[in-house]
């Protein structure tokens with residue numbers, strides 16, 4: 571069985587090891603959602619990852635409602651991503667852009683007061699992060715079927731923009747209770763047209779988005795993230811095994827480069843779930859590389875590879891505080907703990923000031 575330090579080919583991308591960096595929103599772009607120079611240093615410090623999956627990146631104004639998160643719909647954003655990608659490549663890394671539409675999680679403050687879109691007219695629980703602090707979510711409007719071609723065009727533009735910025739590919743964010751997940755799961759999709767009801771209908775938006783992106787940039791540069799297990803942001807499903815087994819099969823038929831799953835267990839610290847892991851069902855249904863995430867350290871990740879349950883592991887919080895994570899895992903060195911207070915804070919603290927194990931700055 572492979573070691574976490576062994577290389578792996580994912581579609582068109584050669585990853586030098588199987589310690590991937592999970593997507594991590596950090597809120598260091600501008601208010602106009604343009605990447606900033608500090609992000610060059612942050613990502614370059616982490617270029618020893620087999621693959622960096624960027625923080626979630628808005629495909630459109632309509633899809634982005636997170637303060638200071640980056641987008642990839644405008645020429646200005648593409649130009650600002652270029653030095654980041656170039657520096658990661660120069661440091662020997664590989665990097666894909668996570669494409670994000672937040673659906674009903676976008677607060678109207680980000681939409682000049684308009685309603686966000688979702689599968690159905692529903693309201694997310696809890697409160698949105700806005701520039702004016704936390705505010706209750708607003709009711710979404712159900713995305714009319716006539717607007718789906720426009721949504722697919724937004725994904726098409728974002729994927730092409732990612733390639734224009736130099737990215738090795740993209741990951742479609744279909745997890746964590748955002749737009750595509752709102753369509754997938756029956757706790758938030760109450761439609762009675764061909765995008766709702768049966769499993770076949772609920773996976774339709776996911777497969778149409780994936781086909782659109784694959785047609786634009788190649789299936790071998792297209793990845794997908796799913797989170798089958800446990801409620802998140804009010805999104806849950808009554809039969810995740812059947813739903814995500816079918817989704818994995820459909821994605822396998824498109825021939826995507828990799829599938830990543832965030833799947834917390836009962837002891838998860840970033841979400842919990844008591845449902846048995848869906849990963850074995852997905853692994854059986856999906857032909858390409860499967861990447862697993864949530865609550866892994868080096869030994870736990872290696873055990874999953876040894877058991878043949880996954881082909882690579884995506885690490886989130888461990889990469890925040892350990893820019894040289896692959897080397898630390900290879901050496902069995904202790905991992906530094908991240909600090910939640912700097913997850914989304916602006917500026918360099920808790921962002922580019924974590925040292926490597928030798929005490930030096932990474933990269």
Ligand SMILES: Cc1cc2nc3c(=O)[nH]c(=O)nc-3n(C[C@H](O)[C@H](O)[C@H](O)COP(=O)(O)O)c2cc1C
Pocket residue numbers: 592593594595596624625626668743745746795832840863864865866884885886887888913914
């Ligand atoms: C600060 C922070 C930001 C995150 N941002 C994203 C994101 O942009 N996209 C995404 O799919 N998941 C995001 N996640 C979830 C992580 O990718 C990952 O699934 C989670 O941290 C569990 O993995 P870990 O135990 O290795 O940290 C975020 C998590 C944290 C802690």
